[in-house]
Amino acid sequence: MRLFDTHAHIGLINEDPIEQLIIVKEAQQEGVRGILSICNNLHDFFEVYENLRTASNVYFSIGVSPSEVTNPGRDWESKIEQGVELDRVVAIGEIGLDYYRKFGDKDSQIELFIRQLELADRLGYPVVIHNREAGQDVIEILEEKLPERGGVLHCYSEDWAYAQNALDLNLYISFAGNVTYRNARNLHETARNMPLEQMLVETESPFMVPSAHRGKRNKPSYLADTVQFIAELRDEPVEEVSETLYQNSLRLFGIKET
Numbered sequence: 001m002r003l004f005d006t007h008a009h010i011g012l013i014n015e016d017p018i019e020q021l022i023i024v025k026e027a028q029q030e031g032v033r034g035i036l037s038i039c040n041n042l043h044d045f046f047e048v049y050e051n052l053r054t055a056s057n058v059y060f061s062i063g064v065s066p067s068e069v070t071n072p073g074r075d076w077e078s079k080i081e082q083g084v085e086l087d088r089v090v091a092i093g094e095i096g097l098d099y100y101r102k103f104g105d106k107d108s109q110i111e112l113f114i115r116q117l118e119l120a121d122r123l124g125y126p127v128v129i130h131n132r133e134a135g136q137d138v139i140e141i142l143e144e145k146l147p148e149r150g151g152v153l154h155c156y157s158e159d160w161a162y163a164q165n166a167l168d169l170n171l172y173i174s175f176a177g178n179v180t181y182r183n184a185r186n187l188h189e190t191a192r193n194m195p196l197e198q199m200l201v202e203t204e205s206p207f208m209v210p211s212a213h214r215g216k217r218n219k220p221s222y223l224a225d226t227v228q229f230i231a232e233l234r235d236e237p238v239e240e241v242s243e244t245l246y247q248n249s250l251r252l253f254g255i256k257e258t
């Protein structure tokens with residue numbers, strides 16, 4: 001079974017460089033042939049990149065998340081331009097809107113989001129999109145500004161009606177470990193109904209641990225539990241589901257066979 005974890009905050013799972021290498025190695029032994037490493041800020045990106053750039057199953061996304069809106073860092077745009085030139089950097093993100101934690105104000109979040117969507121389009125990269133309690137604004141902005149290479153709504157948290165709008169924009173929808181929670185009915189309905197060709201999976205580690213590992217810190221090696229759950233929900237063979245999700249990940253991020 002080949003798996004691709006499209007969203008892991010390796011720098012948040014563990015700060016120690018040796019431990020980070022162990023985490024990605026352990027995931028590889030569990031069939032996780034690809035991990036997209038997500039940074040929270042640009043400092044974090046360059047640190048984790050330096051440590052993991054030679055790990056054969058790790059790819060990288062670079063961007064300024066809405067949590068950094070009041071302090072994106074000096075020259076952040078040119079740093080992203082430099083970052084995407086590096087080997088194995090395949091996406092811009094996570095970027096988006098977070099109205100739950102009220103980072104800065106809405107207008108400055110929206111401005112930062114749009115500037116990075118335009119940057120991704122200009123540089124030719126897909127985007128990893130964060131949405132927390134900002135669904136309406138996110139979809140309206142994407143209707144106008146989704147880059148040519150497309151993107152993924154990560155850690156999906158909306159309902160099936162919303163998903164249909166996103167699917168119409170050719171967005172991918174990525175499920176994290178919270179899809180395995182018993183009361184997550186909106187997520188179950190979406191995961192059951194949507195075309196598998198537009199689905200991705202992720203751990204969003206260290207958060208969103210699948211219910212089988214509840215109480216622990218999430219890590220990429222737990223991804224198989226989420227894939228197993230989705231396969232059962234759809235009543236499809238897990239081998240086929242995992243392979244399709246794996247191929248979807250390669251396609252969106254423009255990665256050749258790993």
Ligand SMILES: [Zn+2]
Binds near residue numbers: 007038204
């Ligand atoms: Zn994240």
